[in-house]
Amino acid sequence: MLREQFPGLNVTVHGKPLVYLDNAATAQRPQTVLDAVQAYYTRFNANIHRGVHHLSEVATERFENARASMARLLNAPSARQVVFTRGSTESINLVANTFARERVQAGDEILISHMEHHSNIVPWQLLCQQTGAVLKVIPMNQRGELCLQSLDELITERTRMLAVVHVSNSLGTINPVKEIIATAHARGVPVLVDGSQAVPHMAVDVQDLDCDFYTVSGHKMYGPTGIGVLYGKMHHLEAMPPWQGGGEMIAKVTFEKTVFNHVPAKFEAGTPNIAGGIGLGAAAEFIMHTGIDAIQRRDAELLAYATEKMQAIEGLRIIGTAAEKTAVISFVLDGVHPHDLGTVLDHYGIAIRTGHHCTMPALQFFKVPGTARASFAFYNTEEEIDYLAESIQKAREMFA
Ligand code: PMP
Numbered sequence: 001m002l003r004e005q006f007p008g009l010n011v012t013v014h015g016k017p018l019v020y021l022d023n024a025a026t027a028q029r030p031q032t033v034l035d036a037v038q039a040y041y042t043r044f045n046a047n048i049h050r051g052v053h054h055l056s057e058v059a060t061e062r063f064e065n066a067r068a069s070m071a072r073l074l075n076a077p078s079a080r081q082v083v084f085t086r087g088s089t090e091s092i093n094l095v096a097n098t099f100a101r102e103r104v105q106a107g108d109e110i111l112i113s114h115m116e117h118h119s120n121i122v123p124w125q126l127l128c129q130q131t132g133a134v135l136k137v138i139p140m141n142q143r144g145e146l147c148l149q150s151l152d153e154l155i156t157e158r159t160r161m162l163a164v165v166h167v168s169n170s171l172g173t174i175n176p177v178k179e180i181i182a183t184a185h186a187r188g189v190p191v192l193v194d195g196s197q198a199v200p201h202m203a204v205d206v207q208d209l210d211c212d213f214y215t216v217s218g219h220k221m222y223g224p225t226g227i228g229v230l231y232g233k234m235h236h237l238e239a240m241p242p243w244q245g246g247g248e249m250i251a252k253v254t255f256e257k258t259v260f261n262h263v264p265a266k267f268e269a270g271t272p273n274i275a276g277g278i279g280l281g282a283a284a285e286f287i288m289h290t291g292i293d294a295i296q297r298r299d300a301e302l303l304a305y306a307t308e309k310m311q312a313i314e315g316l317r318i319i320g321t322a323a324e325k326t327a328v329i330s331f332v333l334d335g336v337h338p339h340d341l342g343t344v345l346d347h348y349g350i351a352i353r354t355g356h357h358c359t360m361p362a363l364q365f366f367k368v369p370g371t372a373r374a375s376f377a378f379y380n381t382e383e384e385i386d387y388l389a390e391s392i393q394k395a396r397e398m399f400a
Contacts, residue, residue: 021384
């Protein structure tokens with residue numbers, strides 16, 4: 001049983017068995033990831049890349065193997081195109097502060113979408129403030145789908161960058177990023193895709209997408225926290241200036257001049273999250289071994305089952321009803337504040353998330369201050385969904 005490989009699911013909360021439906025915030029980790037992290041700290045704990053001693057060599061090899069695993073998962077042409085970062089947020093900030101900063105001047109435009117996570121809004125806003133560039137937004141419709149008919153008009157000769165989320169964390173929408181990228185490229189605009197919520201749920205092939213940059217969040221793909229990836233096209237990574245300075249990102253330092261290291265080391269200043277990287281490699285291997293197609297099929301089953309159950313609850317409105325969705329259900333319940341609902345469900349042992357999910361503009365669009373969000377992973381069960389629906393009913397009656 002796949003589920004048994006996740007010890008974090010096997011706990012009780014308030015005396016009840018945990019029903020973990022907060023996977024979009026962070027997923028649980030399989031034993032193989034926990035073992036990989038533990039092995040690093042207990043069996044070959046050493047700093048990487050610089051050491052000549054045995055442990056350092058083993059640690060370096062595992063860390064670099066993890067990079068190769070991530071490259072395979074994303075179908076990156078080379079492991080060198082996988083830059084380890086702290087997560088999607090840092091990956092986006094890196095691109096905004098290097099690649100984009102070099103290209104953007106006053107009056108230029110950066111295009112994002114209405115459903116972006118704050119991580120894919122604020123770095124661009126900061127860049128706009130610093131350069132005098134303008135942030136433009138691709139609108140969405142009432143189902144939570146991007147209005148792509150307007151894309152061609154929104155792209156102008158001043159557009160320097162398009163940054164778009166692959167899968168929305170608050171609405172579940174899967175955006176047709178391949179099509180968006182093709183449209184942007186036809187107008188000479190490079191594209192960054194925020195893949196935080198896509199990689200844990202669907203096959204991602206960066207070469208097929210032809211994206212310029214793709215960001216990955218480790219803790220959402222069953223890996224450790226504080227680790228993620230920036231994939232970039234090699235010619236971009238080669239041309240980009242470094243962002244943070246320090247050890248590891250240099251080839252030679254004198255007080256007069258520093259020669260930077262090659263890609264990806266150029267972007268990995270300081271001692272990295274070694275245990276996190278090794279754990280992330282194990283998470284990538286876990287996904288490939290389980291099979292992303294099987295994961296995707298199970299997600300779709302859970303989404304269909306949960307949608308039907310939730311729609312049957314009186315006074316419940318699902319926010320985000322795109323035709324293409326991952327297993328995320330954001331909803332509001334008449335007469336019950338999402339936070340109150342979340343608190344009641346917690347007492348039943350159910351972990352959901354409530355609030356704006358770091359997508360305030362998206363929720364403003366739907367004119368709700370927040371939602372309750374149940375987000376599923378392949379290890380969730382129909383029984384858990386039944387229990388969620390029953391518990392929401394009980395909460396409704398309680399607040400009636
Ligand atoms: N983008 C999306 C769509 C997300 O869901 C998240 C995490 N909630 C992020 C970006 C930020 O990712 P990280 O935690 O890796 O910085």
